[in-house]
Amino acid sequence: MKLLRVGPPGAERPVVLGQDGTGYDLSGRARDIDGPFLAGLDLAALAQDVAAGLLPVVDLAGQRVGAPVARPGKVVGIGLNYRDHAQEAGAAIPAEPVIFLKPSSTVVGPYDEVLVPRGGDKTDYEAELAIVIGRPASYLAGHAEAAEVIAGYAIANDVTERAFQLERGGQWAKGKSAETFTPLGPWLVTADEVADPQRLPLRLWVNGDLRQDGNTAHMIFPVLELVRYVSHFMTLEPGDVIVTGTPAGVTLGHPGAPFLAPGDVVEIEIDGLGHQRQVLGKA
Numbered sequence: 001m002k003l004l005r006v007g008p009p010g011a012e013r014p015v016v017l018g019q020d021g022t023g024y025d026l027s028g029r030a031r032d033i034d035g036p037f038l039a040g041l042d043l044a045a046l047a048q049d050v051a052a053g054l055l056p057v058v059d060l061a062g063q064r065v066g067a068p069v070a071r072p073g074k075v076v077g078i079g080l081n082y083r084d085h086a087q088e089a090g091a092a093i094p095a096e097p098v099i100f101l102k103p104s105s106t107v108v109g110p111y112d113e114v115l116v117p118r119g120g121d122k123t124d125y126e127a128e129l130a131i132v133i134g135r136p137a138s139y140l141a142g143h144a145e146a147a148e149v150i151a152g153y154a155i156a157n158d159v160t161e162r163a164f165q166l167e168r169g170g171q172w173a174k175g176k177s178a179e180t181f182t183p184l185g186p187w188l189v190t191a192d193e194v195a196d197p198q199r200l201p202l203r204l205w206v207n208g209d210l211r212q213d214g215n216t217a218h219m220i221f222p223v224l225e226l227v228r229y230v231s232h233f234m235t236l237e238p239g240d241v242i243v244t245g246t247p248a249g250v251t252l253g254h255p256g257a258p259f260l261a262p263g264d265v266v267e268i269e270i271d272g273l274g275h276q277r278q279v280l281g282k283a
């Protein structure tokens with residue numbers, strides 16, 4: 001099942017897509033697609049309501065698409081989780097997952113403008129698979145338990161200001177936390193529709209030039225291990241998002257290549273999860 005949110009920023013309506021792409025309004029059943037909604041989500045009942053025509057149809061034409069999860073409690077980043085990306089960054093292959101946090105204020109819609117921050121001149125892109133949590137999780141024992149707490153998956157762009165990340169005191173959070181730095185969506189695709197999250201091709205283009213062409217099969221630490229591992233360092237809550245790392249091809253790995261600048265267009269797709277498109281602006 002595909003869930004999304006449409007409407008102006010701060011006033012989005014929750015929508016479910018039918019099998020034919022028709023949008024159905026969930027606002028009579030739920031305040032939003034947020035932690036409480038995901039914690040109580042009954043997929044079978046929702047599918048029955050759609051099939052029975054019990055939900056109003058939404059005209060999606062021309063509507064802004066927001067992030068598919070409202071107000072994530074936290075965004076957990078995973079660094080250097082593809083061997084080829086670690087190599088292009090000149091970093092050692094991590095023995096354990098590298099964790100950082102991004103504030104929820106970075107989360108925007110998949111087609112919203114991304115802003116180069118003030119003082120930034122090395123803004124970079126990172127195409128990533130995002131995990132959306134659907135149940136509280138602490139100290140998960142294994143991968144079977146991890147699978148049970150995943151609500152679904154989405155596309156994320158883990159935008160990074162490399163000058164802040166690498167040249168301003170060594171704090172990754174400095175380079176990851178600017179406004180608009182986590183475009184998410186267009187959809188939250190529920191876990192039952194993703195047969196294998198470790199077999200998902202992902203691609204990214206800048207101004208039509210293919211920059212990243214990877215596959216989640218090449219993660220160092222797979223999805224279920226990431227969820228299990230992170231739960232031992234912090235409580236995961238419904239609506240939280242984990243962005244799982246990026247494959248090779250970021251600007252940082254191409255000496256002499258230009259970083260993103262206002263007017264540039266970034267596009268990302270992951271098979272089965274949709275497509276993003278952002279135009280760069282200036283904060």
